[in-house]
Amino acid sequence: ENPDHAVARRARMADIVVTSASQGASTGDSYRTVDPGSLVLRAGRPVLIAAQGAMDLPARRIVVSWKDTREARRAVADALPLMAMADEVTIVAVDRNPDDWIRDSVKDAASFLAGHG
Structure with a gap:
């Protein structure tokens, strides 16, 4: 198989x-x-x-590349166990013309993460 x-x-x-x-x-x-x-x-x-030969996963600092899509929301939810082990999680959204909608989206993602520890 x-x-x-x-x-x-x-x-x-x-x-x-x-x-x-x-x-x-x-x-x-x-x-x-x-x-x-x-x-x-x-x-x-x-x-x-x-990585080949990795013995542990020191996930101390995690960066989330955020775009308010179904896929990104799912990826963040799936990564919650890893993010719970981190000392610091940073959410980054990149856009040529950031507006309030994008800022609110990032704040919502941060609130979601804060609600999960």
């Missing part, structure tokens, strides 16, 4: 999928390694791609 399919199928019961950026994925050996890009598209769950 293709590893991408196997992991994605098992991800249905997971909160998050952690994988590494394996060297085999770039060689096209799709029957021996998980392709992180394919897994992101197939899993339906947040996927954390850890």
